[in-house]
Amino acid sequence: ANASGDLAISSEQLVYDVVLKQAALVKEQMRSMEKPDIVLPGTLLNEAYDRCGEVCAEYAKTFYLGTLLMTPERRKAIWAIYVWCRRTDELVDGPNASHITPKALDRWESRLDDLFNGRPFDMLDAALSDTVSRFPVDIQPFKDMIDGMRMDLKKSRYENFDELYLYCYYVAGTVGLMSVPIMGIDPESFASTESVYNAALALGIANQLTNILRDVGEDARRGRVYLPQDELAKAGLSDDDIFAMKVTDKWRIFMKKQIKRARTFFDQAEEGVTQLSSASRWPVWASLLLYRQILDEIEANDYNNFTKRAYVSKPKKIIALPVAYAKSLV
Secondary structure, eight states, X not given: OOTTSOOOOOHHHHHHHHHHHXXXXXXXXXXXXXXXXXXXXXXXXXXXXXXXXXXXXXXOHHHHHHHTTSOHHHHHHHHHHHHHHHHHHHHHHSTTGGGOOHHHHHHHHHHHHHHHTTOOSSHHHHHHHHHHHHSOOOSHHHHHHHHHHHHHHHOOOBSSHHHHHHHHIIIIIHHHHHHHHHHOXXXXXXXXXXXXXXXXXHHXXXXXXXXXXXXXXXXXXXXXXXXXXXXXXXXXXXXXXHHHTOOOXXXXXXXXXXXXXXXXXXXXXXXXXXXXXXXXXXXXXXXXXXXXXXXHHHHHXXXXXXXXXXXOOHHHHHHHHHHHHHHHHO
């Protein structure tokens, strides 16, 4: 219980409640009977989707190539979701981030409500508005992502992994929940819808934990530490050690445990990728394998994520694509 005597609920339980809601929505196809009409001529709508594809191709080249294997309808829908997520992230990490206020995020959320109700503000909004009218996508993960941006405006420390888990869900796990209805579940799969959503959630968590471990130095230069404070203290480390940016034995031991945790989430994600529709597996496998390799690169850099940025080289990316494709056939 917390200080006020209320029953405390872990972040994982809070997030799992959202997972159950999304899974139920897919199973019942509730939204298919209450679709708002998108007031946009077909030609402009096609242009909107094409523009989303261009943005995806520019900023997520590998993932974009994978989406080309999907059916045209699924491909366009994934582009629309990617672009909305990117625009949302840019609010707090983009060139105008210093001018973003909580009220600006409130306006962005109001705009989200409008596009879910068939009232898009601009061309890119129109693509997502059309997407959510065609697939059983719920608004909650989108709202949760905006909450993640709100968290970034006011929070730069996380006391424990429970707090960090919730942040990872907000900014990345939500993407998995948005995407499953688009990717589709293999009709021959015997897995429960909830388990597939849980795996998608795990992939988002794993990706964000990997981002955090890769960007420790970059975040430190901005005065941010996205690492569990209690685990740092247990390892005999503090924020001062991170700001000093020196690789020590204590840091190596700490990093090994953090990398192990991220890999555990990747393992959970793998169990669900095989349950997706056959045409959607390759881009997801590619994303999983390439992101997982970033952890290998951190190790190869002797855990120096202060001054060296871990990245997967182009040859390794090229090798990973056929491996991902082979896995997608299983």
